[in-house]
Amino acid sequence: MRDPRPTLLAGARILDPSRDLDTQGxxxxxxxxxxDMAGSLRNAGLPDGTEIVDCRGLIAVPGLVDMRAFIGxxxxxxxxxxxxxxxxxxxxxxxxxxxQPDTDPIIDEPxxxxxxxxxxxxTAIVHVHPMAALTKGLEGRExxxxxxxxxxxxxxxxxxxxxxxxxxxxRRALVYGRHFDALIVHHTQDASLAGEGVMxxxxxxxxxxxxxxxxxxxxxxxxxxxxxxxxxxxRYHAASLTCAESLDVLRRAKQAGLPVTASxxxxxxxxxxxxxxxxxxxxxxxxxxxxxxxxxxxxQAVADGLIDVIVSDHDPQDVDVKRLPFxxxxxGAIGLETMLAAGLRxxxxxxxxxxxxxRAMSTRPAELLGxxxxxxxxxxxxxxxxxxxxxxxxxxxxxxxxxxRNTPFDEARFEGRVVRTLVAGRTVFEYV
Amino acid sequence: xxxxxxxxxxxxRRHLLGIEGLSPEEIVGLLDLAEEFVILNRQVEKxxxxxxxxxxxxLFFEASTRTQSSFEIAGKRLGADVMNMAVGNSSLKKxxxxxxxAATLNAMHPDVLIVRHSASGAVELLARKVDCSVVxxxxxxxxxxxxxxxxxxxxxxxxxxxxGLTVAICGDIxxxxxxxxxxxxxxxxxxxVRVIAPPTLLPADIERFGVGVFHDMRAGLADVxxxxxxxxxxxxxxxSFVPSVKEYFHFWGLDEAKLRFARPDALVMHPGPMNRGxxxxxxxxxxxxxxxxxxxxxxxxVRMAVLDALSRTLPGNLPHA
Numbered sequence: 234m235r236d237p238r239p240t241l242l243a244g245a246r247i248l249d250p251s252r253d254l255d256t257q258g259x260x261x262x263x264x265x266x267x268x269d270m271a272g273s274l275r276n277a278g279l280p281d282g283t284e285i286v287d288c289r290g291l292i293a294v295p296g297l298v299d300m301r302a303f304i305g306x307x308x309x310x311x312x313x314x315x316x317x318x319x320x321x322x323x324x325x326x327x328x329x330x331x332x333q334p335d336t337d338p339i340i341d342e343p344x345x346x347x348x349x350x351x352x353x354x355x356t357a358i359v360h361v362h363p364m365a366a367l368t369k370g371l372e373g374r375e376x377x378x379x380x381x382x383x384x385x386x387x388x389x390x391x392x393x394x395x396x397x398x399x400x401x402x403x404r405r406a407l408v409y410g411r412h413f414d415a416l417i418v419h420h421t422q423d424a425s426l427a428g429e430g431v432m433x434x435x436x437x438x439x440x441x442x443x444x445x446x447x448x449x450x451x452x453x454x455x456x457x458x459x460x461x462x463x464x465x466x467x468r469y470h471a472a473s474l475t476c477a478e479s480l481d482v483l484r485r486a487k488q489a490g491l492p493v494t495a496s497x498x499x500x501x502x503x504x505x506x507x508x509x510x511x512x513x514x515x516x517x518x519x520x521x522x523x524x525x526x527x528x529x530x531x532x533q534a535v536a537d538g539l540i541d542v543i544v545s546d547h548d549p550q551d552v553d554v555k556r557l558p559f560x561x562x563x564x565g566a567i568g569l570e571t572m573l574a575a576g577l578r579x580x581x582x583x584x585x586x587x588x589x590x591x592r593a594m595s596t597r598p599a600e601l602l603g604x605x606x607x608x609x610x611x612x613x614x615x616x617x618x619x620x621x622x623x624x625x626x627x628x629x630x631x632x633x634x635x636x637x638r639n640t641p642f643d644e645a646r647f648e649g650r651v652v653r654t655l656v657a658g659r660t661v662f663e664y665v
Numbered sequence: 666x667x668x669x670x671x672x673x674x675x676x677x678r679r680h681l682l683g684i685e686g687l688s689p690e691e692i693v694g695l696l697d698l699a700e701e702f703v704i705l706n707r708q709v710e711k712x713x714x715x716x717x718x719x720x721x722x723x724l725f726f727e728a729s730t731r732t733q734s735s736f737e738i739a740g741k742r743l744g745a746d747v748m749n750m751a752v753g754n755s756s757l758k759k760x761x762x763x764x765x766x767a768a769t770l771n772a773m774h775p776d777v778l779i780v781r782h783s784a785s786g787a788v789e790l791l792a793r794k795v796d797c798s799v800v801x802x803x804x805x806x807x808x809x810x811x812x813x814x815x816x817x818x819x820x821x822x823x824x825x826x827x828x829g830l831t832v833a834i835c836g837d838i839x840x841x842x843x844x845x846x847x848x849x850x851x852x853x854x855x856x857x858v859r860v861i862a863p864p865t866l867l868p869a870d871i872e873r874f875g876v877g878v879f880h881d882m883r884a885g886l887a888d889v890x891x892x893x894x895x896x897x898x899x900x901x902x903x904x905s906f907v908p909s910v911k912e913y914f915h916f917w918g919l920d921e922a923k924l925r926f927a928r929p930d931a932l933v934m935h936p937g938p939m940n941r942g943x944x945x946x947x948x949x950x951x952x953x954x955x956x957x958x959x960x961x962x963x964x965x966x967v968r969m970a971v972l973d974a975l976s977r978t979l980p981g982n983l984p985h986a
Binding site for chain 2: 434435436438439440441442443445447511512553556557558559560561
């Protein structure tokens with residue numbers, strides 16, 4: 234593709250967590266990178282043919298880096314392709330998707346990493362980087378070729394929504410992965426304690442007659458993992474924490490200086506277990522939505538920086554596996570397109586600073602994954618989301634770009650939306 | 666009892682999906698209406714024409730001879746054409762979903778569907794997809810409203826009231842829809858409810874249901890007016906939830922010795938089918954304090970009352986007309 238003509242984003246509020254920068258000014262983009270940034274660049278001799286975008290009233294932030302998105306390609310293209318996911322991402326201000334390895338075939342060999350990268354290059358309009366499987370076949374028994382997969386382009390290692398059942402396997406992966414500076418991302422849920430559970434264990438599950446997943450199922454695995462991280466020095470990241478008990482474990486690990494970080498999903502930050510009342514399967518998630526005090530604790534942990542990263546946990550499911558009795562329905566909700574809008578709720582209600590939110594959705598995941606994203610520094614790729622913070626809107630699931638419609642935010646009211654997304658200087662989404 | 670003439674009673678809803686959401690007045694109205702059918706059912710001529718021309722389909726995804734027969738007799742005595750759909754798991758094996766089944770049946774223009782399903786919430790899901798009335802005949806571990814109504818009718822006929830009674834529900838509370846519906850109904854009508862079970866068979870935060878929680882039968886049965894025993898499923902007996910049948914019966918099985926912990930005039934109930942020698946001893950099940958057979962009789966009357974009350978809100982024509 235030909236490089237787009239130079240663009241001047243004029244008069245925006247510029248928010249760059251990588252430099253703790255919050256200022257008013259212009260951004261000049263040319264050749265796909267951020268060339269210059271200053272209070273005003275209009276009189277600074279712009280290149281010929283520069284398109285000037287009036288950004289007054291808008292906020293320019295580094296494009297989001299979504300560290301946990303389940304796509305479906307290869308193997309489940311009816312749910313989502315790299316192309317459709319990238320369209321959804323662009324509409325949500327996400328400029329980098331980290332796709333998960335539980336595809337068919339599973340991303341546990343370098344050739345599959347290569348396939349995903351080539352498909353993404355040819356069909357996706359945002360950057361895509363795969364995580365590779367931590368264990369072969371996601372079976373939790375033998376580690377994958379961490380070194381070769383890393384060389385092929387895998388940015389981290391995970392077994393997706395499966396927890397590694399044996400401590401020895403995870404220990405070896407952490408020790409071995411350390412040599413390759415591999416980030417190990419782990420779903421912290423003890424399968425035997427979770428059992429047949431389909432929602433948060435507690436009064437509500439008991440009233441609905443649904444089997445519950447206790448919070449201890451999460452905290453126990455995290456506690457074990459933290460000790461393994463201490464023992465091995467391997468870089469460990471908890472994929473999606475949900476409750477105060479886990480936050481206590483995480484806090485102690487960080488205070489001890491261990492190489493431990495964690496994500497929370499946008500769903501767990503903005504929804505709670507009461508949303509499943511009426512057996513609404515679009516709110517059936519793993520780990521499950523917790524009660525309101527846990528949601529609040531999680532939001533506070535984002536505000537404090539204890540939680541490093543916010544993920545969309547985008548997981549497209551078609552109606553056939555969602556329009557079932559709750560206990561039989563599939564887990565998962567889509568979220569690429571709504572992550573930022575939902576996150577702005579936390580900013581609007583005063584619980585999280587916008588800088589903190591964007592750091593958790595962009596700068597921090599880029600740092601953890603070693604990607605040159607999450608920043609507006611001159612010289613870097615012009616991956617930028619423009620936000621209109623005052624736009625009030627109602628989500629209509631039918632207008633979503635994802636191939637699947639399982640959004641927990643259908644008919645939700647939002648304040649603030651992405652109006653333009655640029656990837657390497659090219660506008661890939663524009664709200665009109 | 667209420668001064669309203671029962672025969673004018675109507676339910677302000679199309680479905681009966683649970684006890685939750687029913688007002689105490691609606692519950693009492695259904696019980697009063699059921700009393701009329703108790704009398705009718707003891708006569709030689711048991712037939713009414715209330716549901717003549719109406720089609721009732723019994724859709725049991727989970728087999729239950731007793732409940733299905735009770736609904737079948739209730740429908741037939743009210744003059745409905747009753748059809749039993751033997752679904753079992755066969756449609757699921759063929760890949761048909763619950764919603765496909767609902768759509769198929771809906772196209773046959775039934776007036777009422779009686780549905781049992783092993784998954785909590787499944788009956789509500791189906792009810793959203795059809796035009797007729799739906800009665801929940803048991804969904805997973807969620808609700809079984811007609812069982813709670815028949816239990817309440819049985820209690821009221823024997824004790825003259827429900828208000829102020831102390832009722833103990835004993836056994837596998839975790840997996841029991843009967844327990845949930847009974848807790849809701851008995852509390853709505855002013856009874857004190859207790860649950861007695863080994864800790865493994867109590868659901869999380871059960872005390873937040875406003876019930877007394879006991880693990881010991883002697884303590885739990887003290888001053889109790891009504892003892893409701895629950896069935897313990899076979900697959901939960903051998904080490905998964907309780908160590909053995911022998912141990913369960915020793916500590917939680919209702920025998921004559923444990924029955925003496927309750928009030929001398931305490932009455933014993935069981936939703937059936939019973940596991941004799943597991944949760945209940947034969948001497949108690951068949952003894953003078955047992956209401957178990959009367960419960961079956963009340964079941965038919967209560968189901969007739971529910972069908973009658975729901976039919977009063979049905980349009981005069983077929984729903985699709």
